[in-house]
Amino acid sequence: MDTPKSKKLDIIIPAFRGHSQSFLMVLDGISEEDALKRIEGRTNHITWMVGNFLDMRYAMGNVLGLNEEFEFKDFFFQGKALDENLNYPSLQQLKESFHQISPLVYQKLLEVSDEELDKAFPMGMNIDFFPETVLNFVGMCIGREDYLCGQIGLMRRILNYEGMKYDFDKDLKY
Template sequence: MDTPKSQKLEIIIPAFRGHSQNFMMVLDRISEEDALKRIEGRTNHIVWMVGNFLDMRYAMGNVLGIEEKFEFKEYFSEGKALDENFKYPTLKQLKDSFHKISPLVYQKLLEVSDEDLDKDFPMGMNIEFFPENVLNFVGMCIGREDYLCGQVGLMRRILGYEGMKYDFDENMKY
């Protein structure tokens, strides 16, 4: 396993890589058509969930100094609600964005210093026990990714796909 410069990220590094693996495995064999289905008109569809996952990856990268912009941000930023009037990107387009940003964010996570992680990062939460800094924002992004992978996993089963297989790709280094 790669060793981060900051010991504060020793738990984040394996979580990030695990989420990258989960992202690919949970989407395995999901059709483009099924990725746009909603349950009883009440759920988000998989494309929205995947886009929100990517919005987290790009946001994490941006707070760490990466200037890459998520090309589909207008559909997903800040947990924007699903809008059935939008023509959302395809799963393939979103997977391509995932493979573009993920290695960059992973490298930044390995390189970031404690000093940079401790920098203030106002989120407007105003919760006494939650310092608003870069480290906690990264942690929030990791938590959101975990949640979204679980949501996609549930949708996968509801749509009649078999459960996610844990066939890790040892060659994916991010």
């Protein structure tokens, strides 16, 4: 495993890489058509969940100093609500964005210093037990990714796909 410059990221690095794997495995075999299905009009569709996952990756990258902009930001920025009147990007397009941003964010996670992680990053939460720092923002993004993979996994089963397989790709380095 790669060693981050900051020991504060010892738990984040494996989580990030694990989420990269989970993201790809949970989407395996899902059709473009099924990715746009909602359950009883009450759930987000998989495409929206995937876009929100990517919005987290781009947000992490931005807070760590990357200047990459998510091509489909207007659909998903900061958890923008699903809009059934929009023509969302395809799963294939979103997967391509995933493979573009993920190695860049991973590299930044390896390079970031404790001083950079400790910098204030105002989120407007105003919760006394939650310091608004770069590190805690990264942690929130990681938590959101985990949540979204779980949601997609549940949608997989509801749409009659097999459960996610845990066929890890040892060559995927991000």
